[in-house]
Amino acid sequence: MYHKRIKQFPEDFLFGAATSAFQVEGAADIDGRGVAVHDLQPKKEGITDFSVASDHYHHYKEDIALMKELGLKAYRLSLSWVRIMPDGKNVNPKGIEFYDRLLQEVVDNDMEPIVTIYHFEYPQALVDAYGGWSSREAIEDFEKFAAVLFENFGDRVNYWLTINEQDHLLKIPSRLGFPEEIDGKEYLKLAEQVNYNMCVATARVIKLCHEVLPHAQIGPVINPMYGIPNSNKPEDVIATMEFNELSTFYITELHCRGRFSPIHWKYMEDRDVVPEIFEEDLELMKANKPDFLGMNYYLNQTVAASQQDAIAYHEKSVFIVEEPGVYTVTDNPNIVQTDWGWNICPEGMKLAIMDFYNRYQLPVLITENGLGAHDELKDEQVEDDYRIEYIHNHLAQIKDCIGLGYPVIGYCAWSFIDLVSGREGMDKRYGFIYVNRDNDDLKDMRRIKKKSFYWYQTIIEERGESL
Numbered sequence: 001m002y003h004k005r006i007k008q009f010p011e012d013f014l015f016g017a018a019t020s021a022f023q024v025e026g027a028a029d030i031d032g033r034g035v036a037v038h039d040l041q042p043k044k045e046g047i048t049d050f051s052v053a054s055d056h057y058h059h060y061k062e063d064i065a066l067m068k069e070l071g072l073k074a075y076r077l078s079l080s081w082v083r084i085m086p087d088g089k090n091v092n093p094k095g096i097e098f099y100d101r102l103l104q105e106v107v108d109n110d111m112e113p114i115v116t117i118y119h120f121e122y123p124q125a126l127v128d129a130y131g132g133w134s135s136r137e138a139i140e141d142f143e144k145f146a147a148v149l150f151e152n153f154g155d156r157v158n159y160w161l162t163i164n165e166q167d168h169l170l171k172i173p174s175r176l177g178f179p180e181e182i183d184g185k186e187y188l189k190l191a192e193q194v195n196y197n198m199c200v201a202t203a204r205v206i207k208l209c210h211e212v213l214p215h216a217q218i219g220p221v222i223n224p225m226y227g228i229p230n231s232n233k234p235e236d237v238i239a240t241m242e243f244n245e246l247s248t249f250y251i252t253e254l255h256c257r258g259r260f261s262p263i264h265w266k267y268m269e270d271r272d273v274v275p276e277i278f279e280e281d282l283e284l285m286k287a288n289k290p291d292f293l294g295m296n297y298y299l300n301q302t303v304a305a306s307q308q309d310a311i312a313y314h315e316k317s318v319f320i321v322e323e324p325g326v327y328t329v330t331d332n333p334n335i336v337q338t339d340w341g342w343n344i345c346p347e348g349m350k351l352a353i354m355d356f357y358n359r360y361q362l363p364v365l366i367t368e369n370g371l372g373a374h375d376e377l378k379d380e381q382v383e384d385d386y387r388i389e390y391i392h393n394h395l396a397q398i399k400d401c402i403g404l405g406y407p408v409i410g411y412c413a414w415s416f417i418d419l420v421s422g423r424e425g426m427d428k429r430y431g432f433i434y435v436n437r438d439n440d441d442l443k444d445m446r447r448i449k450k451k452s453f454y455w456y457q458t459i460i461e462e463r464g465e466s467l
Contacts, residue, residue, distance in 0.1 A: 014410025034086025
């Protein structure tokens with residue numbers, strides 16, 4: 001379809017960047033911070049843990065000054081549950097004080113804070129007490145945590161995000177504090193209950209936010225790996241539709257419509273993993289849908305029909321390459337990949353934005369998008385043209401969507417500054433700012449602006465006119 005492109009992004013478009021508390025803050029054992037599930041995971045050989053990270057806890061004023069220099073209109077951050085409530089239930093005043101200072105610094109520098117309530121950092125104490133998200137008690141504790149945040153910081157936050165990448169959490173048992181060796185069918189049943197409980201908790205928190213912060217908007221963060229068919233065979237097109245339902249829309253149907261999609265329901269019935277459901281929960285979800293959908297987009301997938309004809313239980317992983325009897329993920333020679341084998345397909349972001357809005361008539365906020373790479377510091381410079389190209393091409397697709405009439409609130413690049421990648425430590429860098437440390441040596445933790453910093457600064461200044 002040919003259409004006239006818009007010249008610039010709208011004036012109120014939120015050009016931003018993102019981090020998460022446990023990947024950037026460090027200071028893991030000071031000022032009363034509690035133990036999160038990830039703190040107890042075995043350390044990978046040669047890969048750093050999250051105990052120091054980028055030491056944002058001690059550098060936040062310097063880092064926010066750099067955000068201001070970059071020209072950010074918004075900063076997406078998360079608030080550590082275990083820093084604020086070390087045991088998941090009782091408030092730590094020093095945690096409140098830290099985030100009070102941090103958020104005030106963001107606001108004082110004319111940036112919109114976009115706050116994630118729960119970004120992977122779950123209190124181990126709640127897992128020990130009742131199994132964490134597998135129990136309905138988790139719904140109550142999540143609502144109580146959100147209430148503390150709304151009470152203390154709601155005067156400065158207009159955009160809230162409930163749970164980051166719920167789908168991601170469900171695919172990795174350790175993210176939930178469960179043992180990795182858990183049986184496949186047992187874990188699938190557990191994951192379906194966790195998913196349901198998280199959706200109920202999200203609806204509870206949306207309702208609370210609308211009651212106590214009528215000025216604010218709130219939504220979940222979804223991580224679509226939007227599927228496209230491997231061929232023009234009807235069976236591959238159908239498999240792709242089923243892939244998108246079972247990898248993305250099974251969550252948003254509950255969030256936005258308070259119902260299970262037919263494909264998801266059939267999937268659960270066939271495998272005998274239907275969770276415990278209450279009619280009042282579904283009514284709650286129907287009555288309290290999100291104001292917008294947060295979207296973390298990194299890659300798409302190419303999908304074909306599975307050639308297996310029997311149910312099997314897939315390996316527990318973020319990237320499920322096959323759902324036996326339903327679909328299989330295939331290689332695509334038309335799509336290039338990153339050093340970690342992630343497809344680079346900006347068009348997949350456009351497809352996801354359009355599909356989200358066509359289904360739910362809700363605006364989208366891009367909450368993460370970026371390129372992880374082996375950045376090299378040479379003569380105090382990082383020439384990351386590959387990152388510039390990646391973000392340029394994705395922003396161009398967003399600009400195209402807005403030109404077509406699809407509402408997109410803003411774009412938060414992942415990440416503002418180098419931080420500890422969930423599985424690759426400091427080897428995989430995403431930031432506009434280089435942090436002078438590696439996995440084994442903290443060095444001097446200096447902040448060094450990459451080439452992409454100056455490029456994004458120009459894009460923000462001109463509101464994307466050159467895209």
